[in-house]
């Protein structure tokens with residue numbers, strides 16, 4: 001019987017080549033969450049949540065046609081889950097025409113923080129700008145007020161740098177140069193040396209990062225007088241991978257030398273303490289259940305053969321919980337006026353507003369940490385800071401932007417035995 005089912009639509013990037021195929025782990029994670037919320041008698045009593053989904057291959061065009069088919073085929077859907085920045089941009093821009101809330105579990109583009117373009121968008125995946133307050137905090141901690149920026153010319157990094165520049169200005173940190181490149185960083189890296197850049201924030205995808213690192217080695221922009229900020233969500237041994245395949249003309253040893261000492265920032269996606277979350281699981285419990293689910297999909301987890309999106313899986317799991325909690329709140333409200341979500345149609349703006357305000361005020365401890373949304377629908381998240389020490393990433397601490405609280409382990413190690421300077425110190429002996 002269908003009259004006790006609440007239907008939601010999901011778009012997951014699974015196949016294809018370009019972008020991020022994170023649906024491979026995020027769809028199984030969403031399925032686990034559906035199982036869990038439907039087993040809760042205190043959530044949506046008398047109803048079950050059902051997910052109808054398809055693969056976008058992280059292609060906005062395919063994502064749009066998948067959305068169209070999900071919305072125009074019965075049964076009526078109540079909201080949309082989506083991944084990939086490009087697909088979320090397309091889907092969230094259109095969803096307002098159907099009065100649908102869109103919850104993105106895998107979209108980092110800062111452009112999505114825009115209530116004018118995306119009035120019904122929420123994200124459990126933080127914007128890439130979440131790194132910036134952490135970068136500023138570290139610059140202030142180590143006394144760096146003269147920095148450089150090296151970025152790949154991709155939309156996500158362009159808008160992240162704009163946010164970083166604004167925050168540097170606010171903090172009185174001078175940006176001596178901002179170099180960007182499409183795919184070959186040679187000239188950009190050379191220009192960094194010309195400008196005597198010492199503290200450099202690098203924003204690029206991992207393939208470009210390897211090319212940058214080899215150029216850094218060749219131009220000697222590494223060692224005790226330099227500090228690099230890299231993105232923290234590359235694989236742990238990213239600087240040693242695919243060197244032949246990508247024609248990187250540096251040896252592993254040279255890459256290790258150039259990489260030694262760099263700092264990384266990344267959004268925290270797995271809750272760190274061993275607290276029980278709303279689901280009753282700790283994030284370690286969730287990891288065990290996710291691994292079991294992925295083994296059933298023939299991923300060789302025991303040999304560390306993880307699907308793409310494993311890191312973001314808690315974001316998809318928590319997105320379904322956020323929907324269930326918001327629907328639960330909405331159902332109670334509608335019940336008081338004799339209405340139900342079952343009667344929702346794409347022209348029912350009133351109920352859509354109820355769902356919107358319910359999700360807007362939803363907060364809970366999820367497996368990805370505290371889940372809460374800003375007024376732009378952005379995920380509020382902690383960031384994690386690491387440093388490459390002797391070829392391995394060492395956890396240096398966490399930063400909570402909301403409370404401006406830096407938890408620091410005092411594990412940092414500088415090649416010259418002291419904090420590198422942000423400029424050449426000219427000492428005049430009088």
Ligand SMILES: CC1(C)CO[C@@H](CC(=O)O)CN1
Pocket residue numbers: 019020022083084085086106107108109233312
């Ligand atoms: C941290 C990362 C890899 C950033 O890109 C996200 C995908 C996207 O923004 O399209 C997924 N998570």
